[in-house]
Amino acid sequence: MPTPPPFVPPVRRIGLLQPLAWLALAWRDMARAGWISFGHGLALTLFGAAILWVGRDRFWLMAGALSGFLVVAPVLATSFYALSRAIERREPADSAVVWRTWTRWQGTRGREYWCLVHFGLLLALAATGWVLTSAALIIAFAPQPVLKPMDFVLHVMLAREGWLFEAWMALGSLLAAPIFASSVVAMPLLLDRRATVLQAVLTSWQAVVTNPLPMAIWAALILGFTLLGLGSLLLGLIPIMPMLGHASWHAYRDLVDVSGLPAREPEGAEGAQ
Template sequence: MLNPPPPANNPAFSSARDIVRTVDAGQPLRWLVRAWHDVTRCGWISVLHGVAIALAGALMLWVAHDRFWFLAGAFSGFLLVGPVLVTSLYALSRGLERGEKAGFSKVLETWLNWKHGRIQPWGEAQWQLVRFGVLLALGGTVWVLISAALITWLAPVPITSPLVFVEQVVLAKEGWLFEAWLVLGGSLVAPIFASTVITIPFLLDRQVGIGQAIAASWRVVLGNPVPMAFWGAILMVLTFVGFATALTGLVLLVPLLGHASWHAYRDLLDASALPERE
């Protein structure tokens, strides 16, 4: 169950007038249940996001081909940039909360600022999301390069398939390559996860700056370490399942996780005192 919001003298209360709520460890499972309701209400519009990202994943696999070192890094990179790829799913969930129709126009409005039958000039809200997405893409690119360098230069044999990766890196009896790969990946993914867990829904929903949204995301994670660790594990495991099912699982898992991330934001942060973003 959700705990009551902390009083104003609690450290979780910021001068930006957003309040971090604390939730129990099982709350991420409830986010998934609410997300499923959103998927069923949005129908094909939600599923279309999963199809698009599955096709993008197929293109990534085609580019990787026999270069499994690229695929390993790209999987982690996908986790980093995933939050910005599903921005319109947040907008759909937000619209459902406000009693709005979950139509494809909401997707066009989110990505193209489509209003009154045509594309309108982008405002600060759109450019904030673009800048934040570029930062995430740079972080993902850095990790792909680091992962490629480690696996290519230090693996005892060329890594050309998942089986070879498991045999020569994960289950290697000598060396420390797998451990180093995990440590480096965790050192990059953990702070990015803390910086993004509610940042984009917050930017979409309220008139705040990128720095303020990132700070709130960090306070959410620090205020809910166990639920956030559980939520991060769910994101990682379900994304892996999506890839392991030849990307077909992503068709449903992407919209499910996208809508669930919106509900995570709504449960974890009370931003009602801040002006809404139209």
């Protein structure tokens, strides 16, 4: 008998400017979570700064590590989803929630325990594919060898003639679109409900297909705030990372009707409550 297709929860239609409401709700959650939310933002920012420092004179190393960091950000933001979930359920949003999330959220047996890891590895693989494709394009068409970050600025970004930088940007956008579509609600769904990676990815795609314009605005907001954080010597990422993480939880809650999927509770959470 043929295998039935996986159950994909229904996806709601949202208003064009609903992503702005997610950002407002994110600031509310940040205020309620307090230092634990901003502390995670600081930790992720320091991690990004360490990547830039290590790769400061090695362009492809920096590009690979930074691309991986940005692509795997939905996994790194898991703590923010858990804090917003606790706030929504009127539970304490503290370090205990974060600890349970990373150590006991999915129980201790079965393949479900590894679904977050599996999804993170898929995103890391996508980031690696982007770096290799980008390197092939630059190496093949750059007028001078690109070995350091300044080489990329001089010979690609500021080149007076040619189309290389425009092609590089277009290629990046082309490859980023399916990554965004696959991950926009996948991680919050995996955290909140007993779903497989395939169900989570299909749900994310359904959310984008059902709401193309609002999700395009959401993607533009994520990109714009990320660039703002990077352009502020990374200092802006301290509040931006929590804001985008908490907002992603509210995006998931607005977009997906999860009533048909069983809730996922961390082992020992009942006792903690």
